[in-house]
Amino acid sequence: MIEFSDNKPIYRQIVDHACNLILNGSWEPGSRVPSVRELAADLGVNTRTILKAMEELLDSGVIFSRRGMGYILAEDAPEKVREELRKDFFNTTVSNLKLEMRLLGISPEELFSALQEN
Numbered sequence: 001m002i003e004f005s006d007n008k009p010i011y012r013q014i015v016d017h018a019c020n021l022i023l024n025g026s027w028e029p030g031s032r033v034p035s036v037r038e039l040a041a042d043l044g045v046n047t048r049t050i051l052k053a054m055e056e057l058l059d060s061g062v063i064f065s066r067r068g069m070g071y072i073l074a075e076d077a078p079e080k081v082r083e084e085l086r087k088d089f090f091n092t093t094v095s096n097l098k099l100e101m102r103l104l105g106i107s108p109e110e111l112f113s114a115l116q117e118n
Contacts, residue, residue, distance in 0.1 A: 002043055010045060014053035017043075019081045022062070022073065029078065033063055033071040060084065 002017050004010055021027045036054060040047045054071060057063045062080050063071045074080065101111060 011049050011052040011056070014039070014043065014045070014050065015056050018053065018057060018062075019085065022077050022081050023085075027073050027077075029073050029075045031073055032069060033073055035070050 002013060004013055008016075018027070018033075027033060034042070036047050036050045039050045043050070054063065058065065058071075060080060061074055062077045063073055066072050097111075100106075101108075
């Protein structure tokens with residue numbers, strides 16, 4: 001079950017959840033993805049919300065539709081998800097980190113040193 005938050009649209013949180021399932025191996029490449037109705041029932045959301053999330057996964061090539069079978073996870077889905085998350089990490093997280101470092105007067109060397117300690 002997902003603990004939905006108010007800071008992001010629900011369909012986007014469902015996409016994130018699906019990406020986590022892909023990366024941790026719960027959804028295996030080449031396997032059938034749960035149906036829209038199954039996911040809606042499991043997550044307690046409207047089927048239209050699930051459809052919107054599935055459309056995003058379709059558009060990114062993570063899943064594809066196979067007649068009579070439903071949605072199938074692409075063989076290269078983990079790589080696609082990982083690459084997209086890496087882009088988001090560098091575009092958002094690192095960008096925010098750089099701003100925060102500048103505001104706090106933290107040098108790249110201090111950050112690197114702290115990262116090596118942990």
